[in-house]
Amino acid sequence: MTLAEQILAGNIRAAARLMRDIDDGRPQAIDELKALYPHTGNAYIIGITGPPGAGKSTLVDQLTASFRSRGKKVGVVAIDPTSPFTGGAILGDRIRMNRHSCDEGVFIRSLATRGALGGLSRSTSDVALVMDALGMDIVIIETVGVGQDEVDIVREAHTTCVVMVPGLGDDIQAIKAGILEIGDIFVVNKADRDGADRTARELSVMLEMRNAVEGGWNPQVLKTEAQRGTGIGELTEEILAHRQFILASDHITTFMQERSRRHFMDVLRDTLFKKALSFMTEEGILEPMVAEMGDHRIDPYSAVDKIVSRLMPDRTPA
Amino acid sequence: MTLAEQILAGNIRAAARLMRDIDDGRPQAIDELKALYPHTGNAYIIGITGPPGAGKSTLVDQLTASFRSRGKKVGVVAIDPTSPFTGGAILGDRIRMNRHSCDEGVFIRSLATRGALGGLSRSTSDVALVMDALGMDIVIIETVGVGQDEVDIVREAHTTCVVMVPGLGDDIQAIKAGILEIGDIFVVNKADRDGADRTARELSVMLEMRNAVEGGWNPQVLKTEAQRGTGIGELTEEILAHRQFILASDHITTFMQERSRRHFMDVLRDTLFKKALSFMTEEGILEPMVAEMGDHRIDPYSAVDKIVSRLMPDRTPA
Numbered sequence: 001m002t003l004a005e006q007i008l009a010g011n012i013r014a015a016a017r018l019m020r021d022i023d024d025g026r027p028q029a030i031d032e033l034k035a036l037y038p039h040t041g042n043a044y045i046i047g048i049t050g051p052p053g054a055g056k057s058t059l060v061d062q063l064t065a066s067f068r069s070r071g072k073k074v075g076v077v078a079i080d081p082t083s084p085f086t087g088g089a090i091l092g093d094r095i096r097m098n099r100h101s102c103d104e105g106v107f108i109r110s111l112a113t114r115g116a117l118g119g120l121s122r123s124t125s126d127v128a129l130v131m132d133a134l135g136m137d138i139v140i141i142e143t144v145g146v147g148q149d150e151v152d153i154v155r156e157a158h159t160t161c162v163v164m165v166p167g168l169g170d171d172i173q174a175i176k177a178g179i180l181e182i183g184d185i186f187v188v189n190k191a192d193r194d195g196a197d198r199t200a201r202e203l204s205v206m207l208e209m210r211n212a213v214e215g216g217w218n219p220q221v222l223k224t225e226a227q228r229g230t231g232i233g234e235l236t237e238e239i240l241a242h243r244q245f246i247l248a249s250d251h252i253t254t255f256m257q258e259r260s261r262r263h264f265m266d267v268l269r270d271t272l273f274k275k276a277l278s279f280m281t282e283e284g285i286l287e288p289m290v291a292e293m294g295d296h297r298i299d300p301y302s303a304v305d306k307i308v309s310r311l312m313p314d315r316t317p318a
Numbered sequence: 319m320t321l322a323e324q325i326l327a328g329n330i331r332a333a334a335r336l337m338r339d340i341d342d343g344r345p346q347a348i349d350e351l352k353a354l355y356p357h358t359g360n361a362y363i364i365g366i367t368g369p370p371g372a373g374k375s376t377l378v379d380q381l382t383a384s385f386r387s388r389g390k391k392v393g394v395v396a397i398d399p400t401s402p403f404t405g406g407a408i409l410g411d412r413i414r415m416n417r418h419s420c421d422e423g424v425f426i427r428s429l430a431t432r433g434a435l436g437g438l439s440r441s442t443s444d445v446a447l448v449m450d451a452l453g454m455d456i457v458i459i460e461t462v463g464v465g466q467d468e469v470d471i472v473r474e475a476h477t478t479c480v481v482m483v484p485g486l487g488d489d490i491q492a493i494k495a496g497i498l499e500i501g502d503i504f505v506v507n508k509a510d511r512d513g514a515d516r517t518a519r520e521l522s523v524m525l526e527m528r529n530a531v532e533g534g535w536n537p538q539v540l541k542t543e544a545q546r547g548t549g550i551g552e553l554t555e556e557i558l559a560h561r562q563f564i565l566a567s568d569h570i571t572t573f574m575q576e577r578s579r580r581h582f583m584d585v586l587r588d589t590l591f592k593k594a595l596s597f598m599t600e601e602g603i604l605e606p607m608v609a610e611m612g613d614h615r616i617d618p619y620s621a622v623d624k625i626v627s628r629l630m631p632d633r634t635p636a
Contacts, residue, residue, distance in 0.1 A: 030619050037617035257612035264611060264618040265591075271622050272590040275633045293582060294575035299355030300582040301348050304589050312629050315593045 004035035007133050012107060015134045019109060022126050025274075033126060036133040041256070043075070043132035044243055047157030048142045049182070054165040055189045058226040059235075060142045064100055066236045067138050073105045075131030077124055079143040079153060107131055121152045122266035128156065154182055156259060159242045161185045161235070164203065166195035180206055184219055184242050187235060191223035217245050276311055322353035325451050330425060333452045337427060340444050343592075351444060354451040359574070361393070361450035362561055365475030366460045367500070372483040373507045376544040377553075378460045382418055384554045385456050391423045393449030395442055397461040397471060425449055439470045440584035443577075446474065472500055474577060477560045479503045479553070482521065484513035498524055502537055502560050505553060509541035535563050594629055 003021075006014035021029035046063070048056050057078070064074045100106040109131075111123050124141060131139045143153050154160050162183035186207070188200045203221045220238060224231035246252055280286040285307075292298045308315075321339075324332035339347040364381070366374050375396070382392045418424040427449075429441050442459060449457045461471050472478050480501035504525070506518045521539045538556060542549035564570055598604040603625075610616045626633070 034617050034619045037619070038614055041614055253612065257608050260611035260618060261608045264608070264621055267618050267622045268594055268625060269587065269591045271626055272594060272629075273587045275626065275630055276586055276590060279633060290575055290579045290582070293578035294571065296356055296359055299352050300578060300585050301352045301355070303582055304585045307586060308589055308593065311590075311633065312593055315597060315629065 002032065002035065004032045004133075007032075007036060007130065008039055010135055012104065012134065015107065015130050016109075018130055019127055022123070022130075033129060036129060040129050040132040043128070043136050043139045044159075045128060045157045046138060046140045046239060047154040047160040048140060048163060049144070049154050049160065050163030050187075050189075051165070052144055054163045055226050056142055056144075056163050059163060059187065059189055059224065059232075060140055061100070062224075062226050062229055062232045063140060063236065063239075064106060066232050068100075068103065068105055070236075072137040073135060074107075075128070075134070075136035075139040076106070076108045077127050077131070077139065077141045078108065078110045079124065079141070107134065107136060121156070121262065122270055124153050124156060125263045125266065152262070155262065158246060158255070159184050159239050161187055161239070163187045163189050164199055165190045166193045166199045184217060185235070185238050186219060186221045187231075188221065188223045189226050191225050191231065196223060215249075217242060276307060279311060280307065320350065320353065322350045322451075325350075325354060325448065326357055328453055330422065330452065333425065333448050334427075336448055337445055340441070340448075351447060354447060358447050358450040361446070361454050361457045362477075363446060363457045363459060363475045364557060365472040365478040366458060366481060367462070367472050367478065368481030368505075368507075369483070370462055372481045373544050374460050374462075374481050377481060377505065377507055377542065377550075378458055379418070380542075380544050380547055380550045381458060381554065381557075382424060384550050386418075386421065386423055388554075390455040391453060392425075393446070393452070393454035393457040394424070394426045395445050395449070395457065395459045396426065396428045397442065397459070425452065425454060439474070439580065440588055442471050442474060443581045443584065470580070473580065476564060476573070477502050477557050479505055479557070481505045481507050482517055483508045484511045484517045502535060503553070503556050504537060504539045505549075506539065506541045507544055509543050509549065514541060533567075535560060594625060597629060598625065 001009075003014050003018050007018060018029060018032050021032070048060055048063075050056050060076060060078070064076060067074045100108065109127055111127060128139050128141065141153060141157055160182055162185070164186065166188065186203050188196055188203070190196070191200075200221045200223055207219055207221065222231060222235050222238060224235060226232070246255070277286075280289075289298070289303050289306075293300055293303060319327075321332050321336050325336060336347060336350050339350070366378055366381075368374050378394060378396070382394060385392045418426065427445055429445065446457050446459065459471060459475055478500055480503070482504065484506065504521050506514050506521070508514070509518075518539045518541055525537055525539065540549060540553050540556060542553060544550070564573070595604075598607075607616070607621050607624075611618055611621060
């Protein structure tokens with residue numbers, strides 16, 4: 001049996017192996033992904049984003065338990081930006097998820113950014129695809145809401161929850177127009193802290209000022225204490241309500257096309273670059289060129305012209 | 319006169335125009351950059367990074383004033399990740415730099431991430447190159463130290479200052495091994511706050527545990543109050559000391575080569591992708607393909623194979 005066939009039969013170990021192959025950039029992994037693709041599109045994808053320290057990992061842990069108790073299989077893709085400032089803290093939090101480690105209905109995968117040639121959004125799409133093929137009903141993507149990469153990832157989700165926390169201060173949280181646009185549901189976590197009601201109220205006011213679209217979704221602000229499990233039931237209900245809404249609307253076709261478009265663009269960018277790298281390596285032209293550029297004997301733009309004119313002769317003006 | 323000639327003659331307006339052309343992705347911009355390249359490599363590049371709320375913008379403002387008082391021309395590239403969580407706050411801070419706005423020896427440029435096709439590090443390299451060609455002695459690159467993009471940018475700098483702040487809490491700052499590696503100088507800003515000494519001491523201890531390289535640079539921890547200008551002179555001296563160190567060592571050749579390599583790779587990735595996009599647009603094949611992918615009639619990997627085999631026929635196995 002191919003890896004793809006084993007994954008479609010629900011073999012978790014095969015899924016883990018394919019994810020490793022994807023990480024390692026093995027060319028066979030692409031063939032397996034191609035074989036899986038027609039069998040995907042069934043998983044419901046939930047994005048959880050917010051600033052560092054908002055308690056996202058704990059919330060994801062609770063949501064996982066909540067969907068499990070409803071008989072759903074849950075995949076979790078946790079993005080650990082191996083940023084010096086956040087990487088470590090997030091990895092630490094991950095330990096809390098251990099209670100699901102013996103549950104066959106839960107599949108957790110951490111993604112690091114460093115070294116991912118195709119970028120984070122490419123890796124996230126591929127991993128979510130494998131979880132979908134494996135039969136996960138829900139795939140939760142958890143990411144720190146800082147940086148363009150992370151915002152791109154959130155667009156992968158059917159439902160995006162933005163997690164805020166009282167008391168982090170405006171200069172850190174910077175509750176600005178941007179987050180209002182990406183969130184379908186807003187969560188004020190650590191709601192036992194001072195200022196929770198104020199943060200929730202301010203968010204509600206800002207959401208009301210947002211231009212309401214006729215027949216559009218009306219995002220709610222919920223309060224949770226993920227540590228104690230308070231408010232998790234309500235959050236689950238709200239996610240399911242949003243799911244009902246988008247499946248019933250015309251949005252879903254556009255959504256699926258836009259998602260395919262981004263995935264395609266990511267794979268395209270990645271593939272072209274890899275082809276160029278292997279071309280330069282085979283021809284032994286990379287290192288001499290780098291040395292020339294270091295001495296300012298050739299500029300990087302002219303060096304690129306040289307490579308591209310050999311790789312894509314038809315696309316180069318004579 | 320070409321834009322490049324005007325910039326080499328010190329024309330600030332021409333520099334601003336080229337930067338706009340770069341942003342807009344105009345092909346002529348590349349020719350101007352090619353013409354500028356042989357005249358660059360003179361500017362000293364300083365990276366300032368740290369978590370949101372650490373007071374980086376104010377510190378950059380003070381450093382700018384400090385280098386100006388030493389007769390140096392200063393360029394500032396401020397990265398505003400148009401992240402929902404930090405974008406706004408950083409743009410707000412930028413207003414403080416206004417006191418330099420009438421000074422011809424200061425050139426400030428904000429870069430947004432959103433929409434930058436070639437990514438942040440590509441734009442930063444190009445803008446720093448223009449500032450270098452314009453005759454800026456110092457180019458300060460300011461970036462939020464979260465996310466892979468931002469870490470890549472910091473590698474552009476000759477000297478990297480990591481800015482921390484007391485009281486942000488470990489879960490946000492996550493003082494981990496990673497930041498120790500990228501910093502040449504560590505700054506505890508807002509040093510009047512409680513816990514400043516403790517943060518500085520902890521940093522020092524961690525730096526001592528770092529494997530010292532024989533004859534290597536020994537990073538110091540400095541305390542500043544950027545708002546009042548306290549400690550800025552010492553920080554300037556330390557930056558200049560690090561400059562002396564790296565110019566005197568063999569590192570500089572490797573450093574210049576690695577920088578050229580990254581710049582080249584960024585331009586290459588960007589150029590290949592743009593060529594592919596224009597090919598698909600000209601042939602009218604993008605939208606039908608996206609529709610097919612949305613319906614799962616073709617997978618993104620096979621779609622990419624189709625495009626690449628037409629663009630790079632020589633690089634495709636028969």
